[in-house]
Amino acid sequence: ARWFSDSEAVVSTQSTGDLKKMHIKEKPYLYPTRMTYKVSLKEKALPEETKIGDLDTFCDGSVLYFKDLGPQIGWSTVFFAEYIGPIFAYLTFYLARGYIYGATTPTTTIQNIACAMYVGHYVKRVLETMFIHRFSKATMPIGNLFKNCTYYWGFSSFISYFINHPLYTPPGCNLCVYLGLGTYLFGELGNFSCHIAFMNMRPAGSRTRVIPMPDSNPFTLLFHLVSCPNYTYEVLSWIGFAIFTSTFYAALFAIVGGGQMLQWALGKHRNYKKEFEKYPRGRKAMIPFIL
Amino acid sequence: AVVSTQSTGKQINLSKLQGMLSKVYLLLYNCCLACGWSIVLYQAVLELSTAQNPTYVYERCKVALKISQTLALLEILHAAIGLVRSSPMTTFIQVQSRLVVLWLVLDPVSEVHGYSNVPMMIIAWCIAEIVRYWYYALSLVDKVPYLLTWCRYSFFTFLYPIGVSGELLTIYSILPIITATGLFSLSLPNKWNVSFNYPIFLMLYMAGYVPYLPKLYMHMLKQRSKMLGKAAADGEKKAN
Numbered sequence: 001a002r003w004f005s006d007s008e009a010v011v012s013t014q015s016t017g018d019l020k021k022m023h024i025k026e027k028p029y030l031y032p033t034r035m036t037y038k039v040s041l042k043e044k045a046l047p048e049e050t051k052i053g054d055l056d057t058f059c060d061g062s063v064l065y066f067k068d069l070g071p072q073i074g075w076s077t078v079f080f081a082e083y084i085g086p087i088f089a090y091l092t093f094y095l096a097r098g099y100i101y102g103a104t105t106p107t108t109t110i111q112n113i114a115c116a117m118y119v120g121h122y123v124k125r126v127l128e129t130m131f132i133h134r135f136s137k138a139t140m141p142i143g144n145l146f147k148n149c150t151y152y153w154g155f156s157s158f159i160s161y162f163i164n165h166p167l168y169t170p171p172g173c174n175l176c177v178y179l180g181l182g183t184y185l186f187g188e189l190g191n192f193s194c195h196i197a198f199m200n201m202r203p204a205g206s207r208t209r210v211i212p213m214p215d216s217n218p219f220t221l222l223f224h225l226v227s228c229p230n231y232t233y234e235v236l237s238w239i240g241f242a243i244f245t246s247t248f249y250a251a252l253f254a255i256v257g258g259g260q261m262l263q264w265a266l267g268k269h270r271n272y273k274k275e276f277e278k279y280p281r282g283r284k285a286m287i288p289f290i291l
Numbered sequence: 292a293v294v295s296t297q298s299t300g301k302q303i304n305l306s307k308l309q310g311m312l313s314k315v316y317l318l319l320y321n322c323c324l325a326c327g328w329s330i331v332l333y334q335a336v337l338e339l340s341t342a343q344n345p346t347y348v349y350e351r352c353k354v355a356l357k358i359s360q361t362l363a364l365l366e367i368l369h370a371a372i373g374l375v376r377s378s379p380m381t382t383f384i385q386v387q388s389r390l391v392v393l394w395l396v397l398d399p400v401s402e403v404h405g406y407s408n409v410p411m412m413i414i415a416w417c418i419a420e421i422v423r424y425w426y427y428a429l430s431l432v433d434k435v436p437y438l439l440t441w442c443r444y445s446f447f448t449f450l451y452p453i454g455v456s457g458e459l460l461t462i463y464s465i466l467p468i469i470t471a472t473g474l475f476s477l478s479l480p481n482k483w484n485v486s487f488n489y490p491i492f493l494m495l496y497m498a499g500y501v502p503y504l505p506k507l508y509m510h511m512l513k514q515r516s517k518m519l520g521k522a523a524a525d526g527e528k529k530a531n
Contacts, residue, residue: 167480248485 015049023066033072033139038065072139079129081145083122085153090118093160103166110170110177114163114245117184118156121237124192132195134202155256158249171246180244187237193219194230211276224280225288227272228265232286235261262286313374318431320365325424327359332417335410346405348413349397356413359420360393384503389416391496392458399474400465408464412457419450440522444515451511455504462497466490 020032036045039055045067046055094115097103107115162168171177197220201210212227214220222229238254265286273279284291334352342348349356363386370379397409426443429435469475470490477487 162479162484162486165479165484168484169480169482172482246482246484248483251483 015051016046017049019052019064030068031072034069036067036069038067041065069141071142073142073145074139075135075137076129078140078145078148080126082148082152083125083129085149086122086156087119089153089156090115090160093164097164097166101166105166107164108168108170110245111164111168113181114241117241117244118160121188124188128192128195132199134199134204155249155253159247159253162247162249163245169246171243176243176246180240180242183240184237184244185240187233187235187240190219190222190233191230191237193217194222194233197223198230209275211272211279222288224283226265226284226286227269228261228286231261231265232288262291266291314431317369317374318428321424321428321431324359324362325421325428327355327362328417328420328424330355331359332414332421335413335417339410348410349404352413353398357393357398360389360416363389388458392461395475396462396465396493400468402468403461403464406461406464408457408460412454412461415450415454415457418446419454422446437522437526440518444511444518447511451504451508455500459497459500462493466493
C-alpha cells in the first residue's frame, strides 16, 4: 500500500526506523516488527535502519511502498509454546497412567528411560532458547504458532500414549536398546555442541551471519561436511529414540521431523552459498556427501 | 556458420518432437481410459437391465473398473512432471479418494456389493470419467464439439452429489461389518506399539468430505460460466 505522510515531511537523514515511528503515530495498531518498506514492488524489503538519504533514486515526491506483515509473535515465545506441549503431554501420560489407562502395574525401566529422554530433550530445548539461541529475525507470523503447536502437541500425545501404555512392548533385541540410547545421546551432545558453536559465531545482540566453522569441540567437525549439522544430530537423536522405544509414531516423528529439517537445511544452505562467494564447495545441506 | 545452423536446427526439431510425443501419449492415454470406463458403464447397465437386483453389478464390472480407476494414478505423475497443466496436489486428492473407496472400502467387503448405492456410485463415476477423458482427448487435437464442453461443465451439477452420496453411503455401509471383523485394524500389544482403529479412521475420512464438496462445486460452477461463455463465443467466431 502507498502511504503518504500527512503530518510530517521525511528528511534524508532519517531512517526507516524513524519512518516507522511516524507511521505508527498515524496508525497505532502497527508495530515495528510487522512493518517493511520497499522502493519498488519487485524488490526485497529494505533492511532495518536504512537511511532515506542512502536510497539512490530517491528525491522529492518519490514513493515508498509499505507492507504489513500481519500480526507477529516473537520466536522465543513460539518456541516456549511449542515445547511446553511435549513436556506436559508426556508427563501426563507417564504420571497419570492409572487414570488414563487404568494401569495397575508400574512402568518398566525402558519406559522410565524413554521418559527421561523425551522430556530431557525438550527441557534442553527450553534452556537453549533461554540462554543460547541468537535469532536473526525477532518475530514470525502468528499463524505459525498454531500450526507448530498442533504438530508438536499432536505428535507428543500419540508418542507418549503408546510408550506409556500398560501393553507397551519393548524392543526385541538388547542391541537395539543400547544402540538406540547411544545414538540418542550422541545426537543430543552433537546438537548441543552445534548450538554453542552458532552462539559463538554471532556476537550478542547482533544479527550477523558468518560461514560456520568447527570450534574446539570434536562434535562440531561435522560443519566441514554439512551446513546444518545441528539438524543432522537432531535427526540422529530421534532415530535413536525410535529404535530404543520400538514405537511406530516415534519413527514417524523422526521421518516427518527429518523431512522438515532437511527442507530448512536446503534453504539455509542455498542462502549461505548466495551470501558468501567463498562458501566451501564440498559441503552439503544436512546429509553428509548426499544432500 | 553451416555447422551452427545445422545444430540449432536439430535442437528445434528435438523439442518439437518431444511436444509431439507428449501429445500422442496423452491422446492415447485419454482415449484408452475413455474406452475403459465405457466398458465399465456397458457392463454395469447390462447387469442392471438383465438382473433383478443390483447384486452383481460390481462383480461384473470390477476388473475393468479396477484397471481404469487405478490407471488414473498416472495423472498425478503427469501433473507432477508438468506434462499436463493441473496441480499435482489436487489431482492426488481426487485420485486417492476414488482409490480409497474402491480398494479399501468396496472391494474388501463383499457383503455390501449388492447395496443399491454401489451401482449408483459406479455409474456416476463412469459418466463423469467418460465425458472428462473424451474432453481431454479432443482438446489435444482442438476438436471439442460444443456439446461435449457443455456436458463436461454441466453434468457435474448432478454427478458430484450423486457420486459423493454413493461414496459416503458405501463407506458408511461397511462400518458395522468392519467393526465386527476388525478389517485393517490393529490392536495392542504388538512389536511396533501402534494401534489403528479403521472404523474411526473412516469416520474421520468421511468428515473430511464436508469441507471439500462445496469448495469443488463452487470452483466447477465458476469454471462453467467461464468455459461455456468462451466456447459459445468461439462457436460464433467460427460461424462468422
